[in-house]
Amino acid sequence: MLRGLIFDVDETLVYYEGYNLRRWYEEVGRPAMEKLGVVLDWETFRRIVKGELSRTYVERFGIGHVEFWKAMDRANRAYRERLLREGKIKPFPDVGALEELRKLGLKMGAVSNASQDNTELVLKAFGLDKYFDVIFGKDYRYLDGVKPNPYLIKKALNALGLKPEEVLIVGDSSNDVLAGKNAGIKTVNVVRFEKVPGADYYVKDLWELVEMVKNWSSHAPADR
Structure with missing residues (x-):
């Protein structure tokens, strides 16, 4: 039985x-990075962010990896605040569907590879x-627990008090x-830009997700 969404x-x-x-x-x-005296070339930075290299990789340049990534997140915070002021961060027009999903009695979590404060900011x-x-x-x-590592997903699952079979990941x-x-x-997979191979289900927007969840609920067996 579906009880939650992440x-x-x-x-x-x-x-x-x-x-x-x-x-x-x-x-x-x-x-x-230049302010820290450490510059990763583009390809190395891309590989770290994509999870192909550990985030501890930066320590070979003589800086603690937590210190390094906190500095990146502070820069990202200033960047996001600027984009918000300029109106360049926007919610998708279908986010109103979140309220409908809440009305269905589902527990809901949000999980991001961005820092906690940057996630909460937007x-x-x-x-x-x-x-x-x-x-x-x-x-x-x-820090290597970001997606596709399941660490943050499992953290949310535990906080919600739900089992893997009771939840769907939406991304x-x-x-x-x-x-x-x-x-x-x-x-x-919400197909915002392109269809991602390997997902169990595909929806064109969050309203289609609402209909999918309602359809499942209407066919779910009654609790005994």
């Missing part, structure tokens, strides 16, 4: 006009935080799909 945040619930990782690296990440900016029982950004105690990217599979949870 959502990705960026590019699933909100989007960033003109954003891509390479541009962020050039405009935000690289200048922040959710609170649009009043979306009120829909979630738990919100988790990356954990500085285990836009391959990281979301892989994190769900690694946690033993079925996944729903």
Whole structure:
């Protein structure tokens, strides 16, 4: 029986006009690294962010990895605050479906690879935080626990008091799909930009997700 949903945040619930990782690296990440006296070339930075290299990799340059990534997150905070002021971060037009999902009695969590404060920043900016029982950004105690690692998903699952078979992961990217599979949870790909291979279900928007959940509920066996 479906009892909960765990959502990705960026590019699933909100989007960033003109954003891509390479541009962020050039405009935000690289200048922040230069202040630390450490600069990762683009390909190394991309591989770390995509999970191909450990986030501890930066320690070979003589800096603690937690210190390094906290500095990146501070730079990202300033970047997000600027985009919010400029109106360049926006919620997708279907986020009103979150209220309908709450009405269905589901427990809901939000999980992001961004830091806790950066995740909360964008959710609170649009009043979306009120829909979630738990919100988790990356954990500085285990920085390699970001998606597709299942660590954050399992953390949300435990906080919600739910079992893997009672939950769906909802996201836009391959990281979301892989994190769900690694946690033993079925996944729903919201096809914002492209269809991600390997998801268990596909929806064109969150309203279609509402209809899917309602359809399941109407066919669920009564509790005995």
